[in-house]
Amino acid sequence: MDKSDISFFKDGLRLDGRRADQLRPIRIEVGVLARADGSCYIEMGGNKVIAAVYGPREVHPRHLQEVTRAIVRYRYNMASFSVEERKRPGPDRRSYELSKVSREALEPVIMTSYFPRSVIDVFVEVLQADAGTRTAGINAAAVALADAGIPMKSMISSCAAGKVADTIVLDPMKEEDNFGQADLPIAMTPGGDITLMQMDGGLSPDEFHQAVEMAMKGARDIYEMQRAALVEKYGKIEASTIEVNACE
Amino acid sequence: MDKSDISFFKDGLRLDGRRADQLRPIRIEVGVLARADGSCYIEMGGNKVIAAVYGPREVHPRHLQEVTRAIVRYRYNMASFSVEERKRPGPDRRSYELSKVSREALEPVIMTSYFPRSVIDVFVEVLQADAGTRTAGINAAAVALADAGIPMKSMISSCAAGKVADTIVLDPMKEEDNFGQADLPIAMTPGGDITLMQMDGGLSPDEFHQAVEMAMKGARDIYEMQRAALVEKYGKIEASTIEVNACE
Amino acid sequence: MDKSDISFFKDGLRLDGRRADQLRPIRIEVGVLARADGSCYIEMGGNKVIAAVYGPREVHPRHLQEVTRAIVRYRYNMASFSVEERKRPGPDRRSYELSKVSREALEPVIMTSYFPRSVIDVFVEVLQADAGTRTAGINAAAVALADAGIPMKSMISSCAAGKVADTIVLDPMKEEDNFGQADLPIAMTPGGDITLMQMDGGLSPDEFHQAVEMAMKGARDIYEMQRAALVEKYGKIEASTIEVNACE
Amino acid sequence: MSSVISEIRKDFIYNLLLKGERVDGRTFDQYRDISIERDVIRKAEGSALVKLGSSQVLVGIKMQPGEPFQDTPNRGVIITNAELVPLASPNFEPGPPNEVGIELARVVDRGVRESKAVDLEALCIVPGKQVWIIFIDVHILDDCGNILDAASLGAIAALLSTKVPASRFGLGEDYMLPLNDIPVATTAIEFGDVLMFDPGVDEESIANTKLTVITTAKGEICGMQKSGKGLLKPEQIYRIVDIACEKAREIREKFLEA
Amino acid sequence: MSSVISEIRKDFIYNLLLKGERVDGRTFDQYRDISIERDVIRKAEGSALVKLGSSQVLVGIKMQPGEPFQDTPNRGVIITNAELVPLASPNFEPGPPNEVGIELARVVDRGVRESKAVDLEALCIVPGKQVWIIFIDVHILDDCGNILDAASLGAIAALLSTKVPASRFGLGEDYMLPLNDIPVATTAIEFGDVLMFDPGVDEESIANTKLTVITTAKGEICGMQKSGKGLLKPEQIYRIVDIACEKAREIREKFLEA
Amino acid sequence: MSSVISEIRKDFIYNLLLKGERVDGRTFDQYRDISIERDVIRKAEGSALVKLGSSQVLVGIKMQPGEPFQDTPNRGVIITNAELVPLASPNFEPGPPNEVGIELARVVDRGVRESKAVDLEALCIVPGKQVWIIFIDVHILDDCGNILDAASLGAIAALLSTKVPASRFGLGEDYMLPLNDIPVATTAIEFGDVLMFDPGVDEESIANTKLTVITTAKGEICGMQKSGKGLLKPEQIYRIVDIACEKAREIREKFLEA
Secondary structure, three states: OOHHEEEEEEOOOOOOOOOOOOOOOEEEEEEOOOOOOOHHHHHHHHEEEEEEEEEEEOOOOOHHOOOOOOOOEEEEEOHHHOOOOOOOOOOHHHHHHHHHHHHHHHHHHHHHHHHHOOEEEOOOOOOEEEHHHHHHHHHHHHHHHHHHHOOOOOOOOEEEEEEEEEEEOOOOOOHHHOOEEEEEEEEOOOOOOEEEEEEEEEEEEHHHHHHHHHHHHEEEHHHHHHHHHHHHHHHHHHHHHHHHHHHH | OOHHOOEEEOOEEEEEOOOOOOOOEEEEEOOOOOOOOOEEEEEEEEEEEEEEEEEEOOOOOOOHOOOOOOOOEEEEEEHHHHHHOOOOOOOOOOHHHHHHHHHHOOOOOOOOHHOOOEEEEEEEEEEOOOOHHHHHHHHHHHHHHHHHOOOOOOOEEEEEEEOOOOEEEOOHHHHHHHHHEEEEEEOOOOOOOOEEEEEEEEEEEEHHHHHHHHHHHHHHHHHHHHHHHHHHHHHEEEEEEHHHHHHH | OHHHHOOOEOOEOOOOOOOOOOOOEEEEEEOOOOOEEEEEEEEEEEEEEEEEEEEEEOOOOHHHOOOOOEEEEEEEEEEEOOOOOOOOOOOOOOHHHHHHHHHHHHHHHHHHHHHHEEEEEEEEEEEEOOHHHHHHHHHHHHHHHOOOOOEOOOOEEEEEEEEEEEEEEOOOOOHHHHOOOEEEEEOOOOOOOOEEEEEEEEOOOOHHHHHHHHHHHHHHHHHHHHHHHHHHHHHHHHHHHHHHHOOO | HHHHHHHHHHOOOOOOHHOOOOOOOOOOOOOOOOOEEEEOOOOOOOEEEEEEEEEEEEEEEEEEEOOOOOOOOOOOEEEEEEOHHHHOOOOOOOOOOHHHHHHHHHHHHHHHOOOOOHHHHHHEOOOEEEEEHHHOOOOOOEOOOHHHHHHHHHHHHHOOOEEOHHHHHHHOOOOOEEEEOEEEEEEEEEEOHHHHHEOHHHHHHHHHHHEEEOOOOOEEEEEEEEEOOEEHHHHHHHHHHHHHHHHHHHHHHHHHHO | HHHHHHHHHHHHHHHHHEEEEOOOOOOOOOOEEEEEEEEEOOOEEEEEEEOOOEEEEEEEEEEEEEEEOOOOOOEEEEEEEOEEEEEHHOOOOOOOOHHHHHHHHHHHHHHHHHOEEEEEHHHHHEOOEEEEEEEEEEEEOOOOOOHHHHHHHHHHHHHHHHHHHHHOOOHHHHHOOEEOOOOOOEEEOOOOOOEEEEEOOHHHHHOOOOEEEEEEEOOOOEEEEEOOOEEEEEEHHHHHHHHHHHHHHHHHHHHHOO | HHHHHHHHHHHHHHHHHHHOOOOOOOOOOOOOOOEEEEEEOOOOOOOEEEOOOOEEEEEEEEEEEEEEOOOOOOOOOOEEEEOOOOOOOOOOOOOOOOOOHHHHHHHHHHHHHOOOEEEEHHHHHOOOEEEEEEEEEEEEEEEEOOOHHHHHHHHHHHHHHOHHHHHHEEEEEEEEOOOOOEEEEEEEEEEEEEEEEEEHHHHHHOOOEEEEEOOOOOOOOOOEEEOOOEEEEEEHHHHHHHHHHHHHHHHHHHHHHH
């Protein structure tokens, strides 16, 4: 299939009927796993992602310990059956990179100095993939951290913008991602500080500004949903405590 | 080759002339290796298997140590040239499983509490394979443990039963294993406590009973041969000490 | 291509115009890397090799520590693009063997007892290969050790002899190595003690003597160039100190 | 530390057991609540999410054409893999499957294979050249005990919902994977001479011995696996087999033949 | 120990920074001296040795015919690999690439790929069967900071000198690999609200956040990567992008289009 | 602990040596008893169990058709592998071959290859397409010293008993693998200026330097390997070569040409 064969818009709407600046349907469930200290299941469009947090707990192997703070580990993993063509189990180069940037998207808000010599483990499993698994994973992981009671300076919300048919669009789905002109995933605090920023494709500086603003708008909307999901589990009062925790 | 092409019995006897409840010829030699703390070579039909025991000795890496008992490790390994089509060196999934169940077949009788913080290593090399390598390996390993002077509550003896042409048979050989209807390897103490039990194929509950009884009968006969081999090396008096050690 | 298709000599000279007992052009540069404690770049004919030394430094993992001396590690590695057909990154069996014999070529002269519980790391990268990378690597590594200030009983110099068209030749190049009759790399102290000796091919005992003598002559010439390179960096006085260090 | 906790826990469970009780109030041969949701992963050819009490296991089936094994040129291939991802338990670690994961995958595989549930000969495309390869991927999500039974249930439930993706590979129209049998695995542990079915994670941690029995719809035993460093008397084995056959029948009728 | 040193070093660099200075006297947006030497490895199809201050990176290109990916049957394949060999830094360890090496390779790859510098369709030999595979191998020799920019420079410089080895594989005469663009990566770190371009190894070690921007000859952004466990304000990002475009233009004109 | 023992042992061996004696009463150039049993593994194409004193090494040969290397399209392929399984010595560990195992396999391989014992061109089946691949698998069973000589002996003895399994692959009738030479490896250690052949495990552990010389039936040297972190004077090397040639002749006549 070739880019030119695809028309991404029909009557001003996208292939799945969305406007250019519209998110896919999102569903967030808090505390879905019994063994983990915190967990969250998220659906963003066709993506189905689950995140678990363990910790703070002892570090193995020992030499990874930090004397003054907790280390954070993040493992992004795709189930073999999550994609059209079966993926071989185990990490590949892409998942190593995504694990790194996702960890670095969350670390700025985790109060790691409260837990010297410990580790906070974040495990993200992609059960079904449909473009945007890294942003879905970060959104779920941030909620799972809150669910685990890990003190955070703020929530983190993540969303991508893209460019298809010379138009900047929010939250690209698979077809737009595969045959589009650019992809720009970000993560940020509710206050608008950027903690994840990646881009590939081709954007003029103006388009870049536009895409960043659109992605930030999307992330702000996702933040409200994350908050609502936590409120649903913990009730208004407790959730506001989390929020106090979670806002500088 | 297809099951239907094979006739497993001729004049009531099996392809190699055995009766249904007859073991293949067995040869057991104790103390065949100079470096190991204990060792045993066994031939069961076409199987040629050697087992060595090292320990109790220090555990590396340290974090595997148990404070109150010795850990037991068991490594089942096939030589590349032990089978018709050359096997790639190194462990595969089958050998990991066989190592686990074989270790668990021996651990119940090893007095591990005598040796806290230590390891008892059992290494089994299959030099030639002809169906029944796991049972041959366990038989050799149990004798090698005794040869190494490891205190044991009892000996362990292992044997399989199978089903071919709707008949339950003892100690299946290669052709019976490849084209038979079921395979059921067990290991047990002389007192009849089962420490290994696996099965695949298809057995009615009645056939299952019959197969277990037949395999236990085979294991009892093997026990006599293990004992005789130890007596041959250590003489009657010493061997009875081993036996005292080796019988609850 | 077949041996018989090649004529290795023309008018008494080799394919690249050398006499039988002549080295390829050699260039040695000391201290070419900023991060390493010592380093050396060498060109021997078409070979381009760089060596770095780190240490003495702490040993990780700890259990490799020796109480009475420093351990020496040597890693010979070929860049993927250093050979005609791209080499897969990472060590192969050949590089493990060469790392071992190269380390053992240098260890006899390193004063490891000065640095108990430490490690001296020698890293050799082959950037372009043209027969003789192991000898080039050892030559560079020995200079890098001196550049790092590691106390040595003496310098080590390394050179190969070979047999092509029934003639013993010095320092074989690629074509001579690929289609020749024997290859004999050595390393030695200026005093003539052999620390590396390998051979493959076919040599009569007489030819073997002749080849060893020729390789030793080559190594002696290389020693002068190593010395000159160190003098060029450290000046005459300092270099003589190194030399005092470097001569028993 | 963990061994102290486990000693206390062990005493607690043992004392209950003397009174004929289990930690969650079940009878000794009672299973926890079972729920099976099929077709949960659109990208897979078949899938099932199994909940066994709080244990959660997701199984996905992928199929693709490939080469047969040399010694079975006319038969499809089944490859079963299990990921004990660290999300599912504090005891699981990242990395390639360890012996526990390998054993689990191999016992799940044994059930499917030995029951002849899948007609492998029907999966031959070009004899000796091309056959269907079925990947059964077991993804443990939450290990609250007895994940082997849950994974086995998930495997057969996912196979029951599997559509052969023939059209994707230009091999005609898609069709449901035909199945010949419905194997069910049933696991019991032995502790203090008592046999307990469908052990929870605490019960598992104190038991020395576990026995899994896989039975077919026809009432045959098609697979068994003893694990753990303990021993079982033959009568205990026979008793587990009897109860396993019965339990498997209930589970099969209630959840799989529906 | 190393963290004590790094605290002192951090203070020192921070105090300089308050005075508007950098450790080596550069201005905040000034690059260190750049030198690019091409065709240094005769055995490679293309190569370049880049020096960025004391940092040294060698990139070699190898090409060989091979199979295309199934979903792009008419396009050549680019495979980018980076070896952070332990020769280059006390912080690098032997072994397969870790996440830092993988990220570096993937960002270098992103620049080449997303700029469409290489016309992959021109690298098709037999549609669906045989295409050229380009291996971009990055070999870090001396890590004195900002090896990512150096590696990206090296990759494009090496590609610019690459001769397709057609004759070696009986595929006609050798020819220069045609390139359509010249992407340049530019990296800045953030520390104490100050942005510093082309960070040295000390500056890198104290910074929490790094942003790499890759721009094409046409002035488009074709790749970005934030790394490090810090955050950036949108205005900081916009400012880095502006300067990056300018710096990249200078580097491109001065070193690559020559 | 082990280094204390080895110091005492070292002194003991050294004191004996001053008196011109070895721990087991042998002369300095005397080999331990050698026994070679061929065809011990029915499933292998060839095999040999070598005992050198208490050291035991089993070598098996497997053959199968496969693709030739690109640069030698008309020649068979030899692949030599050694497993230093932990059964054989407290010093061996499970896992992939370490540098000691790799060196051993490569030196065994060198003897077979460089002596041209196997006529590789006779192993071509279809030029450029299909050749015989010979796997020489060395399985160390008991390491009581000098396993390299034992493994080399085992390799050539197993090759001497190898039947090419042509019929199994539909390539005509089986036939004995033709051999052109019988290389023999001979190893000496240096300790306190004394050279000792066929070192036992204790002698090996105290020696700094070891030299292996492989010679052919024609009296040529076809392979050498110095190992260990010591040095040798040229005269010592010449002397080892002389004795090695003689020892190899004895071993060849007595055990291999029989």
